[in-house]
Amino acid sequence: MREILYREAIIEAMDEEMARDDSVFLLGEDIAEFGGSYKTTVGLLSKYGAERVRNTPISEQGIIGAALGAALVGMRPVAELMYIDFSAVAMDQIVNQVAKVRYMFGGKANTSLVIRTQGGAGRSSAAQHAQSLEAWFVHVPGLKVVMPSSARDAKGLLKAAIRDDDPVFFIEHKLLYLERGIVPEEEEVIPIGVAEVKKEGKDLTIVATSSMVGKSLVAAEELEKEGVRCEVIDPRTLFPLDTETILASVRKTGRLLITHEAVQRCGWGAEIAALAAKEAFDYLDAPIERVCAKETPVPFSPKLESYVIPDKDDVIAGVRGMLETV
Amino acid sequence: MIRLTKVKSLWIYETMVRIRRFEERSIELFQAGELPGFLHAYIGEEAVAAGVCAHLTPKDQITSTHRGHGHMIAKGLEYKGMFAELYARATGYCKGKGGSMHIADQDLGALGANGIVGGGIPIATGAALGLQLKGEKHVAVSFFGDGASNEGAFHEGINIAATWKLPAVFVCENNGFAESTPRATHQAVQDIADRAKAYGMPGIVVDGMDPQAVYEVAGEAIARARKGRGPTLIEAKTMRFLGHYVGDPGTAYGHDKEVGKWLKRDPLITFAETLKQKKWLSKKSIEAIHAIVNNEMEEAIEFARKSPEPDLDDAMTDIYASV
Ligand SMILES: Cc1ncc(C[n+]2csc(CCOP(=O)(O)OP(=O)(O)O)c2C)c(N)n1
Ligand SMILES: [Mg+2]
Numbered sequence: 001m002r003e004i005l006y007r008e009a010i011i012e013a014m015d016e017e018m019a020r021d022d023s024v025f026l027l028g029e030d031i032a033e034f035g036g037s038y039k040t041t042v043g044l045l046s047k048y049g050a051e052r053v054r055n056t057p058i059s060e061q062g063i064i065g066a067a068l069g070a071a072l073v074g075m076r077p078v079a080e081l082m083y084i085d086f087s088a089v090a091m092d093q094i095v096n097q098v099a100k101v102r103y104m105f106g107g108k109a110n111t112s113l114v115i116r117t118q119g120g121a122g123r124s125s126a127a128q129h130a131q132s133l134e135a136w137f138v139h140v141p142g143l144k145v146v147m148p149s150s151a152r153d154a155k156g157l158l159k160a161a162i163r164d165d166d167p168v169f170f171i172e173h174k175l176l177y178l179e180r181g182i183v184p185e186e187e188e189v190i191p192i193g194v195a196e197v198k199k200e201g202k203d204l205t206i207v208a209t210s211s212m213v214g215k216s217l218v219a220a221e222e223l224e225k226e227g228v229r230c231e232v233i234d235p236r237t238l239f240p241l242d243t244e245t246i247l248a249s250v251r252k253t254g255r256l257l258i259t260h261e262a263v264q265r266c267g268w269g270a271e272i273a274a275l276a277a278k279e280a281f282d283y284l285d286a287p288i289e290r291v292c293a294k295e296t297p298v299p300f301s302p303k304l305e306s307y308v309i310p311d312k313d314d315v316i317a318g319v320r321g322m323l324e325t326v
Numbered sequence: 327m328i329r330l331t332k333v334k335s336l337w338i339y340e341t342m343v344r345i346r347r348f349e350e351r352s353i354e355l356f357q358a359g360e361l362p363g364f365l366h367a368y369i370g371e372e373a374v375a376a377g378v379c380a381h382l383t384p385k386d387q388i389t390s391t392h393r394g395h396g397h398m399i400a401k402g403l404e405y406k407g408m409f410a411e412l413y414a415r416a417t418g419y420c421k422g423k424g425g426s427m428h429i430a431d432q433d434l435g436a437l438g439a440n441g442i443v444g445g446g447i448p449i450a451t452g453a454a455l456g457l458q459l460k461g462e463k464h465v466a467v468s469f470f471g472d473g474a475s476n477e478g479a480f481h482e483g484i485n486i487a488a489t490w491k492l493p494a495v496f497v498c499e500n501n502g503f504a505e506s507t508p509r510a511t512h513q514a515v516q517d518i519a520d521r522a523k524a525y526g527m528p529g530i531v532v533d534g535m536d537p538q539a540v541y542e543v544a545g546e547a548i549a550r551a552r553k554g555r556g557p558t559l560i561e562a563k564t565m566r567f568l569g570h571y572v573g574d575p576g577t578a579y580g581h582d583k584e585v586g587k588w589l590k591r592d593p594l595i596t597f598a599e600t601l602k603q604k605k606w607l608s609k610k611s612i613e614a615i616h617a618i619v620n621n622e623m624e625e626a627i628e629f630a631r632k633s634p635e636p637d638l639d640d641a642m643t644d645i646y647a648s649v
Contacts, residue, residue, distance in 0.1 A: 029504075029505065029507070030505045030506045030507055032506075033506060033578050033579045034505070034506035034507075034578050034579055035578070037505070055506075055507050055511060055512070056512075057473070057476035057504070057507075057512040057513060058443050058444070058473040058474065058476050058477055058504050058505075058512070059476045059477060059478070060477075061478055062476075085441075085442070086442070088442075089442065089444075089477070089478070089479070123363070123364075124362035124363035124364075124414070124425065125363060125364070126363065126423075126424060126425045126427060126428060126441065127423075127424075127428070127441075128427070128428075128440075128441030128442055128445075129427075129441055294641060294642065295645075296641055296642055296645050297423075297645070299422070299423045299636075299641055300362070300363060300414055300420070300422060300423055300424055300425030300428070301362075301414035301422040301423065301425075301635060301636055302362045302414060303414070303635050303636065303638070304414075304422065304423065304636055304638070304640065304641040307638050307641050308641050
């Protein structure tokens, strides 16, 4: 099978969906001639024209509101927020409007739209361009939140997100864009709400999101050499959550470590810990562990940035710590 | 009418040289792989920062943008702390935690470059409010781009300032592009200054390539603000000579075609000519200014290179004043 870049997988997903459905269109800052700040819309302007690949002013609130309004009258917009950090500028539209209208209107509202954005650290982009804010959106009933960790997942899940009748907040990772992965040439739609066991194991369950999936897989390989067999699960969608896959694994291994790039405090991992503590309490052989970013804004200095962002060694240390507590 | 004196002219010229040389050297260092992160160069727009800041004291406040090096230099920040910051060193203005897009020094009235487009505009409004409440005759100036004038923060920020007659000046650096988006495709108005009318404040267009014109227009707006007559919106028409960020060739969206005619109006060249005609500058004194600036810069770069990186523990400080 062929390998393509994560960012190319994103382009393919939008390309295929735009070809399939005339109501799909894109809007965002610098997505047309420029092909997006992270080159995730390259080639789409020439193929679909400026009507359907729309450069917007720098007006994030306007972008999301425009996407919602267009959805309400029957379009399927895919809005890009260049950085997840800029979602803060659009928060009213995302949280009070997009997430709420279906409910407030008693179910009579088309809210089929996707908000694509990217987050994460690793490029010395500092505190306003490197955050991991996914927990904000998972916390809001009415939004679905997807966070793909591989090219294949990015493509299949974005296609599902575009077809979904609910608003989907789709979070890419800036360091993953240039990672290559196997993506089938034939059409594949990966359903929202289904986790994937990325590696099987029996000793400990690692639930990882986004950039932490790859790091956890490397950690698991290294630990395997010492005879420790970790199971690595990528939920892929943070809401709706595939609780069964996670719980089945925890019941099997008896140990749960959750890792994400966002800070620990009130992070999405807390939700998973609470889930396991309630639903798999009798199976747990050790306290649940979380490996997350240190609780600070993301620093500019590469030295400090790599210190605060968790890496595979932090995952390994977390796993070792848990195996010591029997 | 504000007259541009010899002393101020020379200050403006030297400041423009300081900005230009800082940017040129930063680009070299960045391309040599010495600087992390990314850079947005101010080259071409020097007349705006220099012409405006020529009126400001350290007690006056500014807010700036992602393209902020020029404003910071014009506001009096020194090479050493700036280079050290670009090098992510503990001796930088932000201890290596902020980087290019967040350089700031409250002691000098520099309330920060800003990574969020438009983010600084309401902050300047607030600084002006604070100055007004304290009864001080200082002003707050916000620099921002044409792209930023489409953010809600711009409209909200300037409306509050006008309504409360705050001592603020809003300086829009219209360089014709918001990242890759040509201005005519991101707003329908011809002049951003026209928007001032909607908020009840004067709006003035000025040639941002002409330091003297900028100096005069800014002088009037700042004097007006100091007298308690409220804010002004200044639109300086200018051009960045390079791509949006260092590494962007500007070819994808027509910047390369647009920039040619502006290069001929390079304020460093034209203003030097003007000052030479007035006999306020000579070939020799120009060389002397460059030599001083270059020396200081190389010293600052050496200082930055030799400075320690922050300690790991520093990652966890400065989050709160106390917990
Ligand atoms: C809220 C927000 N949206 C988008 C961006 C990404 N971005 C950074 S600079 C820029 C263009 C800014 O254009 P303008 O205000 O004209 O300033 P210029 O770069 O031309 O100086 C964009 C879109 C950002 N940093 N913040
Ligand atoms: Mg601009």
